[in-house]
Amino acid sequence: MKLSRRQAQVNLRYLRALIRRFRITLVLSAALFLLGPLFYCFRYVGPDGTGITFGEGLHHVxxxxxxxxxxxxxxxxxxxxxxxxxxxxxxxxxxxxxxRFAYLFFARHKNDKEWIEVVTETMKGHVVVCGAGRVGYRVVAQLREMGRDVVVVEKREDAAFVSALRDEQVPLLIDDTRSPLCLPRTNVKHASAIVCATDDDLANLNIALDARRLNPDIRVVIRLFDDDLSGKVRDTFKAEALSSSSLAAPAMALAAMDPRIIHSFHLGKHLMVVSQFDAREGLPGLNIASVRDRFGALTLSLVRGGEEKLNPPGDEVIHAGDVVTFQASYPEYRRLRAFTCESEPPTWSHQPATDVPPGQRKAG
Structure with missing residues (x-):
């Protein structure tokens, strides 16, 4: 129901944008088919001396x-x-x-640059994602899950996820980002952010510069492969420049050391990790607040009896058999593992299958 209501709102905004774009054409058409018949009604006198009705005048026009x-x-x-x-x-x-009005209204899901331009006119505060590869597609999926309007730009018709995006009815513009009309077609002037996720560092920088020129307040996120370049862009361009290698390196290093860590990231100089614990030794009987105070670990979720509770309250007592997800710095994580008598990571043979849902995955 929620999706249908949202789709109806999008269609209504789209219809309003079309009417606004073709308002002169629609007014002239209405005048032709209204004033024309009226003119013949008042002016025309047939050979037999009789006039005509409005319907006959409309038929004639x-x-x-x-x-x-x-x-x-x-x-x-x-x-x-x-x-x-x-x-x-x-x-x-x-x-x-x-x-053209009828075509654009009834052919809304075709790959047409004019259609994309009309669709984006209905958007404000949307996110423009450049690149329909694996990274771009995952970014789009995450943004749509959060309820944000998204427009995708891709220069190649045969890119990996073009067909998938079209099946999901995501506005997709096939155009060269170097074209001066490309970003304006996405209504970037009213976008809240742009994600430059192509596999070309220079192209991503050019997109970011063009976006800032058209919209000085837009948030810019750039995917870069060069670590040195990403640091310079972050400091001088005031953009969120993310290096694929810098993002992947901590996760790969920690996975090699301890496969129980399911996520990691840097917070300033601190390496933060996320891991799940089976409440067996040490944890049962403690409440959430005491784990935080003793080990500095924040509890993200607690699974009990197949039901998951996000951000459980501090007075929630951990029971044996619970699966608890903690976030902590790496040293604090090691101390918590030692407290639960799991200081040594399990061998690979003891790891759970990768297709187990994250909320039910258990540590070794």
Whole structure:
């Protein structure tokens, strides 16, 4: 129900954007099919001396656009002038305006740059993700899970996750990011952030510079492969520059030392780790607050009887058999493992299967 309501709101915003873009065409079309028949109603007098109804005037205007007038010819200079003007004006309105309006409305999920431009006009505070590779796709999935509007830019039609993004109805622009019209088509001026996640450091920097030029307040996140370059960009460009190697190195090093660590990151000079504990030795009988005070470990979740409780309160007592997820600095983590009589990491043969859900994965 929530997804349907959100989709209905998106469709309504899209329709409003289309009406705003084609407002002149729609007004002229309405004038043609309203004022034209009224003109014939008041001006036209047939050979037998009788007038016509509004319906007959509308019928005449419609077929006159295709060179097939439905009313008999009369000698009236003004009617003759209108009969000559309506066909080219009407065809121009229908061909260039109404047809394009209908196409963009009913073909919303086609790969069309104009459609993308109209869709992004309905967005404000969205995130632009450049690159439809593995990293870009995961970023998009995470952002959509958090309820954010996302626009993706990819230069290659055959990129790895292009078809998957289209199946999920994510607005996807196939265009070269070096094109001066590429980022404006994503409405980057009203975006809250841009993620540069292509596999080319220079392209990511160019995208970031163009985005800052169009929107000085936009948050910029850049994926870079060069560690030295990422540090310089972070300090001078005031952007969040992330190096793939620097992100992967701590996780790989800790996985080699202790496979029970499921996540790691740096907080300043401190190496923080996340790990799950089976409440067997030491932990049963302690409450959450006492573990924090004694070992500096924050409790992220507690699983008991198949039910997971996020951020359990400090007076929650840990029972035998509970699975508790702690976050702590690496030295504090080692002390907590020693307290639970698990100071030595398990061998690989004792590790759980990788397809076990994270909330039910148990430490060795």
């Amino acid at each position: 419609y077929f006159l656009m295709y060179g097939q007038p439905s009313l008999p010819y009369v000698r009236d200079w003004l009617i003759e002038l209108v009969n000559v003007v309506i066909p080219p004006v009407g065809i121009a309105l229908v061909a260039d305006g109404v047809v």
